[in-house]
Amino acid sequence: MLAETFLKGGAYCRPLMARDGLADALVDPTVAKIEALGGIVETGARVRSLEISGNRVAALDRADGGIVLGPRDPVIVALPPTRARDLVPGLTTPDDGEAIVNAHFRLSAPPPPFPAGAVALGVLGGAAQWIFVRDRIASITISAPGPLAQADDAALLPRLWGETRQALALPDDAHYLAGRIIKERRAVFDQSPAGVSRRPEARTPIANLLLAGDWIDTGLPATIESALRAGNRAGALARMLSA
Ligand SMILES: Cc1cc2nc3c(=O)[nH]c(=O)nc-3n(C[C@H](O)[C@H](O)[C@H](O)COP(=O)(O)OP(=O)(O)OC[C@H]3O[C@@H](n4cnc5c(N)ncnc54)[C@H](O)[C@@H]3O)c2cc1C
Structure with a gap:
């Protein structure tokens, strides 16, 4: 983080503020883009478990009905780390950190x-x-x-x-x-040296399952920038998996 900011000079140290709020700056444009590409955004739709068959995620289980995946469909789990642990077998992540x-x-x-x-x-x-x-x-x-x-x-x-x-x-x-x-209370993941050593890569041992979220090993602290970098990485890998 220091190498990407202070060591590069003042132009790389300027805080960016969402003028009218994060919804205007990030959320609404993202939802519009996803929908323009034919995607669907659903909120309040908690995933309860992943159905794993062989070495692949075959379906997502939700209270209001599951989603069955096609043979080339990748899954990106982008939940907070301790929630991701509940879904992904054997996953190591940092614990919850400071409020x-x-x-x-x-x-x-x-x-x-x-x-x-x-x-x-x-x-x-x-x-x-x-x-x-x-x-x-x-x-x-x-x-x-x-x-x-x-x-x-x-x-x-x-x-x-x-x-x-x-x-x-x-x-x-x-x-x-x-x-x-x-x-x-669970605002950021544990960023102590012990916590940081538990940040995983985007790839998992399950062939079509990828991870995203600010707690992935991006080299950045628990910030929106880290979440974006992790999302970009997972997106690039997902494109390769579904090609
Ligand atoms: C009060 C506060 C202030 C902050 N200020 C800043 C700041 O100024 N600058 C900055 O860069 N960062 C800031 N952060 C950190 C920033 O919010 C995080 O780094 C960022 O939101 C992480 O994004 P994410 O996509 O990894 O996770 P999240 O934004 O936590 O998204 C995870 C999503 O998963 C959903 N979810 C959980 N369980 C399930 C489930 N079972 N099924 C389906 N969905 C589920 C959650 O509802 C949530 O929407 C702040 C955080 C807090 C709490």
């Missing part, structure tokens, strides 16, 4: 812009780490929050609001219209 806590505050008016046109504010010496503002919503991110992941939302909200108010240079008596804490 991420987010707080979102709806403000009565957009706050003053950040200094020097910055897109995010880094907070030092507080519980909050990063503050992002989109119109009237201020969002706070805390990665690897430690005991804060267990903290009561009712106690966390005023604490984070105090830091946010101060960082955004809002008056002492400023208050938010609505506030919400979202705790993602």
